[in-house]
Every structure is written in structure tokens, then in C-alpha cells.
Amino acid sequence: MKNNDFWKGFGIGVVLFALFLAILLFSGDLSASKFIYVDF
């Protein structure tokens, strides 16, 4: 039973990592430039 809970937690950890990666890839703009979209 305890072993089963560990693997359920393991799966949740994978999902959480995927969400975390999505946040890194899609949150915020291109923050390094002071002038995002300078010419337009």
C-alpha cells in the first residue's frame, strides 16, 4: 500500500515538473530587452 502511494506521488511529481516547465517556457515576456518591439 505504501509502495503504491509512493508511485502515485511520483506521478504527481512528474505532472508538477511538466507544469513548472510550462511556466518557465510561457510566463512573462522577453524581459532582457528594455525596448520590447522597438521598431514597431
Added chain:
Amino acid sequence: MTLNKPFFLGALTSFAGLLILSEILLRSTVPSGFWYRHFEVSGDMTSLAELRDRLQYAAPSDHRVLLLGDSVLGASALMEHRLTQAREKTISYLLRKDMAATGIHALSLGSDGLLLPDILGLTQEFSTRPPEKIILLLNFRMFSMEFAEGSKALSRNFLQADLPEDIQKRLAPDKVPTPETLLSDRLYAGMCDHWELFRETQMLKTLWYYPSQKDFFQRFLEGIVGKNEAQSDILEAALKQKVASYYQPYLWDRSALPFTCLKEILDQWTKKHIPVDVVLTPQNRKFLGGYLDKPSFEKNRRSLKAFLKIYAQRGVVYRDWADRYPPGMFLDHCHLTPEGNARYTEDLMLSCEGRD
């Protein structure tokens, strides 16, 4: 689901394991140049750490040619005009491809909004591994009054530390940044420096949030509801308003930051005996219409030519191509159509080979 100790242990194990695994994977693939070979990320710079990676790993250091310039080199205008496969129609991409055929490795550091103080900062970054040749594309906006002095004269804050102290003083903002801004900047830079996953995800973000996050969502919406054709006139008018200041009656000041930095840049490059091709990038007079002050336009061109004359004997070749292409080859005031970019690339190749 029971939220007990084994459950949390399992979650922590997989999350931490994947975090460590991704770090190992990136730390081994970035130095091999994998990401730069498979993804066209030129056109923006997201951090100093990523820029250093790019200089070190994006192209072999032998027979290296550096391309420096602003959005003219990149895909932003092509994407704004909704051209497909825009990243493969840029000057950076075409030049890299054409030069590769002759055994030369072109590396573009051209980025949207780049200004001359930024290029001076970049010069410090590649000073330890100087290229075989440099192609510098100068644009009118780089010398405009708007970017002549103060904090707006530098587009990437992370390059400030690379600049001489006197120039840093001239770039000081009117208002002291708030502690929150300083902390946020330091946190971002720190994470990019020490955390490879964060650094690379910020770099990869430029593949979709380009030229901006707003444009990404606009493209997404257009895919669903279609393009608003009536908007293109408004966008063109807004662009004219925005760029009008670059072409207003204003004579470029030799003591202003752009010329100070240009002098410093060329002095440093020529001291290292690096051959340099400087090009005043083509302009579309027709697009600008009444916004263009013709007398200033001509005087400024002459002034730049005179300024660069002294460098001719030191390996700097200057070409004023402001009038080189017809209006039909432009998308706007200075960005060219895919055909225009192909022609510009061809001309740059010939110029590099001294056959123009």
C-alpha cells in the same frame, strides 16, 4: 488518494530527479552547440549568460565572421507581416548559410533594438576570442536624438557592466531604480547565471514570443478569427509615428553617445587588426514620405562618411547603402522583403569578398 509520507516522498523524488536530469542534459548539450544548430534563436538576447554561451558554442571559433546590427538582421518585421518561415528569410540566416558554403562561420549577434553602446558592450564580451571579420550594419535610428544620451541609449541593461565608467555615467537613468526593480533584475541575472534550465528556457521563449508576447497572442487569435485587414492601415500609421523621430530635422552630434561608442568600437577592433565592413543599411524614403527631413538625412550621411574616412586606412570599409534598393523591396522604413533580404545578403557577400 492518501497524502502520506510515501506519497510526498514519491512526488519530491520525481520532481527533484527531473530537475537534476534536465540540468545535466542541458549542461552537456549546450557546449556541443546542439540548441544553436537546431533552433534559430538569433534576433534577441535574453541574458548575459546566454550571450556568453552563444559566443562560445554557437559557431566554431575558426574563420568566424560576426554580424552586428539591429532588427534589420532578424525576423521581427517579417513575422509582423505574417510571412511564413520568417526565420529562414532573414539576413542572419541567409548570410550564415551562404558563408558556410565557403567555409566561413557567420555568427549573428544582431538583436531587435540594438544600439551602439550595446555593441560596445558586446565588443568586450568577444574581445578574448576576436573574430576574423566583423560586419556592422548601422541604422539611422542608432544615431537618433532619442538614443543620444541617458538610459535609453542602451537597450540591454546586462551589457552595462562591460562599458567604460564614463559611458556608464552618461547612461544613468533620470530616476533611481526602485529596490524592487533592482532585486528583480539581480534575481533574473542570477538565475540565468547559475541555473541552466532557466537560462535555456528564456532563450527558447524567443522562438514563440517573438517579436513580443503580445504579437504571439495576436497571431494565435488571427489563426482562429482571421486577420483584421482594416488594422494594417492603423499599424502602418502607428509605425510611421513611432519612427518619425529617427528622421526628424536633427544633425547627428559627434559628442553624443552613438558617435562616442562608434569611435571606441572601431578603435578597439582596428587595434586588434580585425577587418571591418560597415554598412549604412538601406532606407525606404517612400514609406517615410513627409516624415523624412531630406536635408538632415543627406547631411547626416555625409557626416558619417566623413567620420569613418579616417578608419579607411585601418581596415574599415564603409558603404553607404541608404539609397541602394527601390521602395518595392521594403516592408516598411528599413526592413526588407524576403527578396530584398536575399539581395542584401548577396551584396554583403560580394562586399566581403571585395567584388562589389
